[in-house]
Amino acid sequence: MTNEKIRDQIANYHPFNEQEEHDQQELLWQIDHVQDLLTRNNRNAHFTASAWIVSPDRQKVLMAYHNIYQSFAWLGGHVDGDPDFKHVISKEITEESGLEDFKFVSDDIFSLEILTVDGHIKRGEYVSSHLHLNVTYLIEADPALPIRIKPDENSAIAWIDLKDLPNKINEPWFYKWIYQKLIQKAAEF
Template sequence: MQALLIDIEGWEIQMERLLKQIEAYKPCNEQEEKDRELLIQWIRSGMDIVTRANETAHLTASAWVVSPDRKHVLMAYHNIYNSWAWLGGHADGEWNLQKVAIREVEEESGLSQVTPLQEAPVSLEILTVDGHWKRGTYVASHLHLNVTYLMEADSRKPIRKKPDENSAVAWIPVEEIGEKSTEPWFVEHIYSKLCKKALTLQ
């Protein structure tokens, strides 16, 4: 029982830490302003958004991994979306979303050495996910309450794909992201914004 109480206490501390980070976040545009308010509402709701048990909406973390010269971004060709996209995944019980983002980079690309460029998030977004089949099970349409972190890594280090999730992983030149991604909304509203933000944090 004591161990359980300690775990719950740790959860609450991490939840409050994330909430404070999001409350302190300075939106750069109207999309971030509106999505920030929604994220705060979801966290304060008391609902379980840190696991996939909440099939309507749950927390996810993304990593925008750039090369030291900011000319390349680490991306994966995701099987579900049939598109080159950033790396990231579900919180699955973990409120420390930067830790989740780092974990997802390693799982999806095999890259074991990444350096967060700041502790705070670099971007916030509410993402819609269309219904799809995953490992033989239908996943209904839902929301990803997403927090993105900026990271840097050596583009010369070995990487590999994760066949059950992606069919390729590569360092994509910044100027080619718009051609590689088949998701125009992401290119226009997310990826272009992240490329600009990465340049300001050199």
């Protein structure tokens, strides 16, 4: 059973657009009808947490060049049984980028997404296609702070100017449906 606090946060979330409205309803259905969404034991769908990490002026975003997807992408990861998604994303930010000094712009969920993950090889083993039931938090950090790669997951970490972002993303669906939404929401926040 998924933590009631998570369900309440998702139920009380105010969708930004049609994608979030539909994904919010599906997330709630998944929570109410599917077991083991907090771990990868559920191979069809499980929760992940992501960070949209922006500079204080909201003109840059911190992204990692993801080795599996061969594209710059936001930071985040599987919740692996931890119902404290803010704790999960804090850990993931530091693990994936080395960034240790950052702040949550809000304690609330910033964005909701259901993301398709194509089958791939990870650590020498095939992982079947599945869904990531994703919650995103808005994070702010200083681009002058030290960052580093995590070689087993990414081969670059960079602060990317928003105007350059379309040229850095090799996943058109992500840019159109997710990153553009996050850019717009962060500018209005």
